[in-house]
Amino acid sequence: MADFNKSFEKTMGHEGGYVNDPDDKGGETYCGISRRWQPNWSGWLIIDAYKKAPDFRKCLKNDEGLAQLVRDFYRIEFWNRISGDKIQAQYIADKMFDTIVNMNPRKPRMFLQRVLNCLNRNESLYPDLVVDGAIGPATLSAMDKLNSDDTKLLFNMLNVLQGNHYIEEMERNPEQEKYCRGWFSRVTIVQGE
Numbered sequence: 768m769a770d771f772n773k774s775f776e777k778t779m780g781h782e783g784g785y786v787n788d789p790d791d792k793g794g795e796t797y798c799g800i801s802r803r804w805q806p807n808w809s810g811w812l813i814i815d816a817y818k819k820a821p822d823f824r825k826c827l828k829n830d831e832g833l834a835q836l837v838r839d840f841y842r843i844e845f846w847n848r849i850s851g852d853k854i855q856a857q858y859i860a861d862k863m864f865d866t867i868v869n870m871n872p873r874k875p876r877m878f879l880q881r882v883l884n885c886l887n888r889n890e891s892l893y894p895d896l897v898v899d900g901a902i903g904p905a906t907l908s909a910m911d912k913l914n915s916d917d918t919k920l921l922f923n924m925l926n927v928l929q930g931n932h933y934i935e936e937m938e939r940n941p942e943q944e945k946y947c948r949g950w951f952s953r954v955t956i957v958q959g960e
Contacts, residue, residue: 814827877899
């Protein structure tokens with residue numbers, strides 16, 4: 768089964784520390800947690816208390832309580848939403864976790880169900896899934912029925928949908944092009960053997 772800590776550490780490599788970018792739809796963020804979308808997260812009280820400190824960013828980085836709040840937030844808000852503890856392949860859990868963190872939480876889960884429907888060999892492996900964004904027993908069972916080559920294909924297809932999402936976002940809102948390289952650093956393809 769997949770390990771939350773591995774996925775979390777990998778994703779934190781993309782999320783960074785404190786950022787307040789006026790072009791970012793999330794506005795003020797800490798480790799990828801947006802004040803705009805998560806205004807009641809208890810970590811904001813700690814961050815606001817440190818803002819007057821001359822070594823503000825260092826204070827944030829060294830606060831173990833704040834680090835634990837971040838970890839707990841990601842486990843509850845993202846990992847649990849993808850049923851990460853029940854996903855067999857770590858790299859699929861990593862992909863799903865990182866994508867749900869970076870996008871609207873429902874969209875990546877729908878990507879997964881859409882791709883699984885394409886991989887079921889016209890329902891000979893498992894019935895088509897309802898594309899509702901809920902990762903429950905049917906979605907998890909479908910993933911478990913894929914062989915290793917199909918699991919790599921699943922990963923690649925998820926990346927195609929993720930990349931397409933970013934392109935559509937930049938086409939709708941050209942100001943978002945400044946995030947292109949960072950977004951696409953999250954999109955990788957697994958090579959076959």
